[in-house]
Amino acid sequence: xxxxxxxxxxxxxxxxxxxxxxxxxxxxxxxxxxxxxxxxxxxxxxxxxxxxxxxxxxxxxxxxxxxxxxxxxxxxxxxxxxxxxxxxxxxxxxxxxxxxxxxxxxxxxxxxxxxxxxxxxxxxxxxxxxxxxxxxxxxxxxxxxxxxxxxxxxxxxxxxxxxxxxxxxxxxxxxxxxxxxxxxxxxxxxxxxxxxxxxxxxxxxxxxxxxxxxxxxxxxxxxxxxxxxxxxxxx
Amino acid sequence: xxxxxxxxxxxxxxxxxxxxxxxxxxxxxxxxxxxxxxxxxxxxxxxxxxxxxxxxxxxxxxxxxxxxxxxxxxxxxxxxxxxxxxxxxxxxxxxxxxxxxxxxxxxxxxxxxxxxxxxxxxxxxxxxxxxxxxxxxxxxxxxxxxxxxxxxxxxxxxxxxxxxxxxxxxxxxxxxxxxxxxxxxxxxxxxxxxxxxxxxxxxxxxxxxxxxxxxxxxxxxxxxxxxxxxxxxxx
DNA sequence: CAGTGGTCTAGACCACCTA
DNA sequence: AGGTGGTCTAGACCACTGG
Numbered sequence: 001x002x003x004x005x006x007x008x009x010x011x012x013x014x015x016x017x018x019x020x021x022x023x024x025x026x027x028x029x030x031x032x033x034x035x036x037x038x039x040x041x042x043x044x045x046x047x048x049x050x051x052x053x054x055x056x057x058x059x060x061x062x063x064x065x066x067x068x069x070x071x072x073x074x075x076x077x078x079x080x081x082x083x084x085x086x087x088x089x090x091x092x093x094x095x096x097x098x099x100x101x102x103x104x105x106x107x108x109x110x111x112x113x114x115x116x117x118x119x120x121x122x123x124x125x126x127x128x129x130x131x132x133x134x135x136x137x138x139x140x141x142x143x144x145x146x147x148x149x150x151x152x153x154x155x156x157x158x159x160x161x162x163x164x165x166x167x168x169x170x171x172x173x174x175x176x177x178x179x180x181x182x183x184x185x186x187x188x189x190x191x192x193x194x195x196x197x198x199x200x201x202x203x204x205x206x207x208x209x210x211x212x213x214x215x216x217x218x219x220x221x222x223x224x225x226x227x228x229x230x231x232x233x234x235x
Numbered sequence: 236x237x238x239x240x241x242x243x244x245x246x247x248x249x250x251x252x253x254x255x256x257x258x259x260x261x262x263x264x265x266x267x268x269x270x271x272x273x274x275x276x277x278x279x280x281x282x283x284x285x286x287x288x289x290x291x292x293x294x295x296x297x298x299x300x301x302x303x304x305x306x307x308x309x310x311x312x313x314x315x316x317x318x319x320x321x322x323x324x325x326x327x328x329x330x331x332x333x334x335x336x337x338x339x340x341x342x343x344x345x346x347x348x349x350x351x352x353x354x355x356x357x358x359x360x361x362x363x364x365x366x367x368x369x370x371x372x373x374x375x376x377x378x379x380x381x382x383x384x385x386x387x388x389x390x391x392x393x394x395x396x397x398x399x400x401x402x403x404x405x406x407x408x409x410x411x412x413x414x415x416x417x418x419x420x421x422x423x424x425x426x427x428x429x430x431x432x433x434x435x436x437x438x439x440x441x442x443x444x445x446x447x448x449x450x451x452x453x454x455x456x457x458x459x460x461x462x463x464x465x466x467x468x469x470x
Numbered sequence: 471c472a473g474t475g476g477t478c479t480a481g482a483c484c485a486c487c488t489a
Numbered sequence: 490a491g492g493t494g495g496t497c498t499a500g501a502c503c504a505c506t507g508g
Contacts, residue, residue: 002496023445028474039498041276044476052287052469057407059444060475061506067445069409070346077312078466111305172292174304175464179414179432179457197414197432197457208468209294209487210258210302222414222432229410229464231313233443234287237477263493274479279495295494296487444506 004045007036011046012055015066022068026056029064054230067230074228081159081170090129096154098124101143108140111204111215119143123154126189134224136189139216146213162213171208177201182219190221197222239280242271246281247290250301257303261291264299289465302465309463316394316405325364331389333359336378343375346439346450354378358389361424369459371424374451381448397448406443412436417454425456432457 011026020026027035032043047064050056057067073090104112104120112120121141127134139158141149146162153161162168179199187194198219205214246261255261262270267278282299285291292302308325339347339355347355356376362369374393376384381397388396397403414434422429433454440449 004496030474040475040500042497045496047475049469054407054409057441057443057445058475059506060504061473062444063474063506065445067407071411074411077464081468170468172289172302172465172467174289175466176306176309177460177462177464179434179455179460181432195430197416199414199434206292208292209297210292210300220414225412225414227412229312229412230407231410232407233316233405234284239477265493275481275494277478280477282494293494294487295485296492298487298493 003036003038004042004049007032007038007043007046008049010036012050015055020066022066022070024066026064026066052232054232069228069230071228074226077175077227077229081163091131092134093128094125094155095128096123096125096151098122099149099151099154104140108215111202112140112142112212114142121146121149123149123158125154129224132224133190133221135218135220136186137216137218139214142211142213145207145211168213169208171206171210173203173205175201175203186219190219192221192223199225238271238273239277239284242267242273242278242281243284245271247285247288250290255301257301257305259301261299261301287467289467304463304465306463309461312410312462312464316398326366327369328363329360329390330363331358331360331386333357334384334386334389339375343450346437347375347377347447349377356381356384358384358393360389364459367459368425368456370453370455371421372451372453374449377446377448380442380446403448404443406441406445408438408440410436410438421454425454427456427458434460 011032015026029040029043033040036043047056047058051058054067054069056064058064100122101119102122103116104114104118106116108114108120109116109118114120120143121139123137123139123141125137127137145168146166149158149161153165159170163170177199179197181195182190182192182198184194186198187196199222201218201220203214203216203218204212205216206212246267250261264275264278267281268275271278282291282293286293289302289304291299293299335357336354337357338351339349339353341351343349343355344351344353349355355378356374358372358374358376360372362372380403381401384393384396388400394405398405412434414432416430417425417427417433419429421433422431434457436453436455438449438451438453439447440451441447
């Protein structure tokens with residue numbers, strides 16, 4: 001574990017334990033330098049991390065302050081590491097509908113930089129949040145990278161398995177969102193009616209080395225879908 | 236203009252001029268250090284900026300590579316600076332429906348940290364993209380901060396005016412999204428039918444010093460709403 | 471004008487990738 | 490093994506905030 005990561009974790013823990021609120025002032029840089037016995041840049045880096053994560057904001061000439069968003073029960077759109085990490089409070093579970101090795105669709109091949117004769121794992125599952133249908137997910141995994149999947153893995157956290165089981169490092173992802181009306185088939189899966197709203201999110205996930213390994217299309221149940229997103233001006 | 240910002244701009248310009256594609260390799264750090272005559276950390280900072288912006292990705296032991304997303308015509312969800320900056324290709328215009336000073340609703344007061352007897356500007360407008368209705372927007376601006384607005388400003392870019400006209404610095408924002416079905420009134424504004432899908436996005440915008448100055452609720456036309464979002468694993 | 475965060479440097483050393 | 494990005498340091502100097 002790197003110093004600046006460790007320090008970021010400890011500062012965040014401190015904020016939680018002290019139950020600090022939006023706008024509360026944290027100790028000054030000098031204090032953290034002395035307390036953790038590191039140089040200024042290291043502390044700066046830790047705080048940058050927390051700033052991007054939406055935990056603090058820094059005001060030059062004034063201080064470092066706690067940032068909090070007020071609403072609970074929203075799913076964070078950042079975090080390209082699957083849901084499991086985000087929603088400690090909520091129960092997320094999955095019911096696999098299909099799991100097979102096949103050739104990719106044209107679209108999947110394009111998004112994964114594959115030829116149409118290479119293998120992918122195709123996974124279709126329904127995901128539940130607190131017992132309600134959250135979404136229907138179809139994913140294509142490049143089999144050359146994600147070499148093995150089974151029903152058990154697919155019922156749990158696929159991304160967890162990819163990280164821990166396969167030792168792969170997940171890097172960045174591109175998400176595309178649009179809305180439309182549910183068709184018959186989707187409506188049945190989600191327990192809704194044809195014509196009701198849906199949100200479709202397509203995502204291409206890449207490893208840290210830039211290789212795309214997963215293309216997924218997720219159709220969300222509009223009744224359970226509340227998302228939040230914290231942004232920075234990011235000079 | 237800071238060095239690392241300037242350098243980031245130049246590197247990005249270089250990528251565009253050379254029409255580099257996803258996966259193309261950029262020169263090594265050493266090269267940039269020599270070329271711009273700055274220290275390693277400065278270049279690193281520039282590249283971090285570009286990485287967060289989704290322009291490049293860096294692979295330790297390997298190099299710096301161009302990152303591109305493949306689809307056009309999507310609205311970026313990051314950028315809390317209004318649309319104007321994002322969509323160079325698209326024509327965005329606004330038709331004001333209401334503009335007045337009033338007392339905030341309970342909800343607006345809560346989100347802006349105001350008492351219910353303090354003044355806000357209330358703005359309601361329809362926004363168009365390439366001649367089609369994009370969304371209906373209702374905003375509450377803290378009048379103590381955004382001291383003046385008129386019909387002309389509200390027809391153009393409010394955020395542009397806040398930055399340049401008022402000299403305020405926009406910091407971070409919290410967005411909350413959810414879906415539902417259009418009611419009668421919204422449907423009329425958007426030229427759609429009651430019961431069709433809608434996406435509602437509520438956002439609280441803050442200055443760099445942490446003060447909230449704008450609370451807005453935007454209802455999007457599902458036919459024009461395509462969003463994208465690039466994320467990083469963000470160590 | 472004192473306090474506080476931000477930028478920038480030069481250099482040492484480390485971790486990872488490719489071959 | 491050689492190349493490449495990442496971390497960390499110590500210190501100088503700058504820019505903004507607020508009494």
